[in-house]
Amino acid sequence: MxxxxxxxxxxxxxxxxGAALISxxxxxxxxxxxxxxxxxxxxxxxxxxSDVRQKFTRFxxxxxxxxKNIPAITKLxxxxxxxxxxxxxxxxxxxxxxxxxxxxxxxxxxxLGAHLDLKRHPGVIVICSISGACVFAILHSKKGPVxxxxxxxxxxxxxxxxxxxxxxxxxxxxxPHWVSGNxxxxxxxxxxxTFRHNLKPAQPIRAFSYDHPQRSNDV
Ligand SMILES: [Fe+2]
Numbered sequence: 001m002x003x004x005x006x007x008x009x010x011x012x013x014x015x016x017x018g019a020a021l022i023s024x025x026x027x028x029x030x031x032x033x034x035x036x037x038x039x040x041x042x043x044x045x046x047x048x049x050s051d052v053r054q055k056f057t058r059f060x061x062x063x064x065x066x067x068k069n070i071p072a073i074t075k076l077x078x079x080x081x082x083x084x085x086x087x088x089x090x091x092x093x094x095x096x097x098x099x100x101x102x103x104x105x106x107x108x109x110x111x112l113g114a115h116l117d118l119k120r121h122p123g124v125i126v127i128c129s130i131s132g133a134c135v136f137a138i139l140h141s142k143k144g145p146v147x148x149x150x151x152x153x154x155x156x157x158x159x160x161x162x163x164x165x166x167x168x169x170x171x172x173x174x175x176p177h178w179v180s181g182n183x184x185x186x187x188x189x190x191x192x193x194t195f196r197h198n199l200k201p202a203q204p205i206r207a208f209s210y211d212h213p214q215r216s217n218d219v
Pocket of ligand 1: 115117177
């Protein structure tokens with residue numbers, strides 16, 4: 001799916017700045033299919049156990065437990081994995097897997113407060129925008145000012161730097177970031193699909209659970 005998009009170019013940008021935006025990676029027809037598949041899933045609110053605001057709903061699954069009723073997103077997951085592994089300049093991504101998938105739905109008053117993603121998600125985090133738009137701000141620190149802000153639109157892919165991309169597994173260069181609710185007037189929601197590698201897939205993440213495929217039919 002991504003033969004025309006030179007991943008090394010964007011990975012280098014991502015390494016230098018903490019995030020990189022790839023415009024229009026998907027066409028309207030693809031977006032419509034992804035959107036329709038998302039409508040079949042049962043989204044739920046995350047459990048809040050920290051002071052990070054999490055005003056969205058989500059549906060999450062692991063590579064080993066993919067819902068049956070989302071074939072296009074399943075293919076997207078595979079294609080993203082192949083694409084990241086195809087990097088020539090970042091050999092440490094050869095073993096990267098799109099292990100965890102989280103689909104998030106933000107209304108206009110949604111938000112994901114300033115935070116760092118977990119250390120267990122190495123290399124790169126790949127965020128595909130399906131509908132709506134947001135302000136995605138990279139911060140100097142979790143409580144610090146905005147370094148720069150991106151506005152992913154439907155069809156865009158945002159890459160976020162994750163531990164080990166530099167080649168040094170001990171360098172913790174995760175960028176603090178903040179995500180607004182949907183800023184697209186005509187769409188009721190922003191929907192994003194995020195793929196992460198997971199170094200500890202069998203070890204539960206605090207206050208986070210995966211949605212089992214059978215729940216997805218239980219709308
Ligand atoms: Fe994040």
